[in-house]
Amino acid sequence: MTADVIVIGAGFAGLYAVRRAVSTGLSVLGIEAAPDVGGTWYWNRYPGARCDVESVDYSYSFDEALQQSWTWSERFAAQPEILAYLRHVADRFDLRRHYRFGVDVIGAEFDQEAGGWRVRTRDISQGGESSHAAQFFVCATGCLSAVNRPDIPGADDFAGDVYFTAAWPREDPDLRGKRVGLIGTGSSGIQAVPIIAGQAERLVVFQRSANYSIPMPNRPWSAEEQRRIREEYPERRRMSAYASAGTPHGTYHKKALEADPDERIEALWRRWREGGVLFAKTFPDQNSDPAANDVAREFAEERIREIVHDPVVAADLIPVDHPIGTKRICTDAGYYATFNRDNVRLVNLRREPIDAIVPEGVRTGAATYPCDVLVFATGFDALTGALTRIDPSGPRGARLRDIWADGPVTFLGLMVPGLPNLFTISGPGSPSVLANMVLHAEVQVDWVIELMLTARRLGVHEVEPRRDAADAWTEHVAKAAEQTLFPKASSSWYLGANIEGKKRIFMPYAGGFGTYRRHCEAVADQNYAGLVLTTR
Template sequence: MSNDQRVHTHIVGVEDEPVRELDVVVVGAGFGGVYALHRLRKLGFTVQVFEAGSDIGGTWFHNRYPGARCDIESLDYSYSFDDELQQDWHWTERYASQPELLRYIHHVAERFDLRRDIRCDARVVSATFDDDTSRWLVRTEDGEAVSARFCVLATGVLSVAQVPAIDGLEDFEGDWYHTGDWPHEGVDVTGKRVAVIGTGSSGTQLIPIVAEQAEHLTVFQRTPNFCMPAQNHAMIEEVERQWKAEYPERRAFARLSGFGHNQLSNPKKAMEVSAEERLAEFELRWQLGGLYMMRAFSDILSDPAANEECAEFVRGKIREIVQDPEVAEKLTPRGFHFGTKRLCSGTGYYETYNWDNVTLVDVRTAPIERTTPTGLATADARYDVDVIVFATGFDAMTGSMLKIDITGAGGHSLREKWAHGPRSYLGVAPAGFPNLFIVAGPGSPSVFSNMVNSIEQHVEWITTLIEQVTLRGLSRAEATEEAEQQWIEHVNEVAEQTLYPRSPNSWFFGANTPGKPRVFMPYVGGVGTYRQKADDVAAKDYEGFVLS
């Protein structure tokens, strides 16, 4: 709501350096940052978005590996804030691919003239709150400094790629890549020997395509995951037309649903129906594809018996598809509950292991010990390869924020505050960090939801709070320690009602990151429940916040 964002001033700790004053700084230009910019600008605020990458798009800018696509239907995984936008845009597939999703967010940025307030190749390295002025000083890696009343972190929950510390990688004479930082020009593996390390969401999408191109593919698997068939296909014209006609109802339903989308959920409990009905429901979900199996029965994620029935159905599908019984057994997930690790969705994943040019290596029984100049060495064999692909995931949910040196009131750092796990009120506002807000972070539905739905909800809630603080002539909005603690207790109580705490070896707990505290990070109470709780906080004059 400032008239001019080109005002210059001097900030404590910045000697003789002109600093631009703004209303809001947004860090990150993925779906969250782009919508935050649009929303804040419409409310009359001056905004600068800093993006570390060389272009906008976030997840869909960096994850360009072959086969990368969304696991939520395109018609759901899209912005709802502008009806003309959702009516005009045509999706070409049931599940949008990475290139199409990137084209979509580029279209949105251009349609609403957003690029003029986005600076790419601008990695934020620090954000420091000034108690005297109630402003944030935000610095980029190349030395730019801006002062803003509010700072919004839209840095993404899966954006800090992790390459495992394998001895000898620097001596490898071939090429190596991470799926989360794929070269924009692509990688040609035609006729090459390729190793893929990791069989999570990225690996299961990538592996079938690499197998088609490579002379030989060796997959190094530590933990087999449940992978559903995507059942992807070209967009059906009648389906798209019907969705667009029903968008008001469908969007409203998604906002109040458990997972933030329109996937069909069965309200019945698994063990209350006959074995025949259970089998039929599981088969229906398998044919529907994608993540529909998670909604086969209402107690899949809470009742161990129901969960095991579902898991055994999928194990049976693996045994049916994979011809070699020994390979099928290696690919069969055991030791954790179905859905408590990120459920994968792919095309032809299990079928790939029937090909003569594909080898599966179980690194639980023979761990990778080192990289050699010509490949990889496990405890019992050597594998010569030309290319290594790390599909080894991310420092999830907190990694992107903790890479920034964030200092709040009284000189306290976010890294210190989160040393034993992330803490914030509603997953939005960490106590002790006034005017700092997080989009789709830990403590909110985030990765347990349709991310675009949750992003819109967070952005609208945060920007309304910023507007209210401004209209009242106030300068600060800060969550209280008490409200934060009560929210964390609620997040944990809800999680304890599910099977997630019984399967803690997942990135939901930070288990894939060495040294990271084992804390369950997402909110599993449901998108609709979370939205109601957040709206109640706002309706009670932002209960749990001190506005001053």
């Protein structure tokens, strides 16, 4: 089959890419490894999985009728509701007919003679391989989709059941009466711990690096709130369109140290009660000025000490290796209080690292912890992993792994030099995980589709960024990060620190979503300056 566009992925970005392309008259083939739509929200079904952006913002804005017809039940939607929403979108716009599900992409090569991509796939259940051709190749593979399976000695020897939060079974395993060991305390681990603790006979949490987490005061939307949300949606979207994080929430009107102490505490309490990642944006200088960051950090640490009864455990739960917010702030429903339970134990792996996994459990330098079940909340090879595993190759033999050997190089976080007609959505060099991912996907996909249509109108067969333009954008991304405290979190997955051997480079664009959007618009307005458009 030859299509105009091949889209990998059926999450928020992939579905919108298919919808947008089809609506302009382009023929599209969608490819998805899962048996249905959902992307990240299909696979991430672990206990407690929930979005940390308010549901009314973490939704499509491109269709007013869709926006007005869907009712979110909660302030912060849980995985089942987000998945139901994406299935509803797929039904509403008849998107499944453009997809092949249960198909894994195993490689891709640019065929210069044909002027397009040949994408190789494997049927996951049947095992057969196929090849598909298209002029354009859109990788909506997700920032958080390539599961990180850490190489721990003895992992294959464990006699019990093993689960990954990033690839949780479709049917929840029964953990009642089980001794569970959970490795990893990032977002998924922090969300899962309170629920697993309430089911298991005993839970041991193995923590390598503590993370800051802010309570998520979730609640159902009232009927009046739902009415008001629908009424105010246009203004809410207008405020989000060029906002720093793609949501309508701003920061306090003064810098942290410009406010008097009482003002600062009041502002911090307000954000603590609002909950979630917004706490990282209480003050406008919180992520750039160490003194401002200390104000927020000390407040959060006081709250942890208030919640956790044992001062030693509280001290272990307080991060010592990064300013608050420079690793993504987690959100939770009772995480810290869970460590007051008699059936929960925290093991600080910096004091007693894991020696090996043994048949009966986990052995550290100090003890062996018996486990019937191991849960790996070890996250993803973020931002680049899903792309480098495909490792597409360009017309001059350049492979993505080689191009990115010293860190990802992109133009606007959308294109890669040496790989014409290939587009990356929500990947490195774009705000991606630092912004509202749904609005972010719409902006990027719209830019990509408009470029495709321009190429068709002009008779252009190949579009590719110049290497110097990509280098300049990549340098701009690095400088934007240097203006913040983000690089100080040396163990962050923003830098790839969770993946052995991965180059340590801050990958997202930290200059703000609105600034990024203006950069994209400027390039288009300047007739796609920085790109080489080739006709035959």
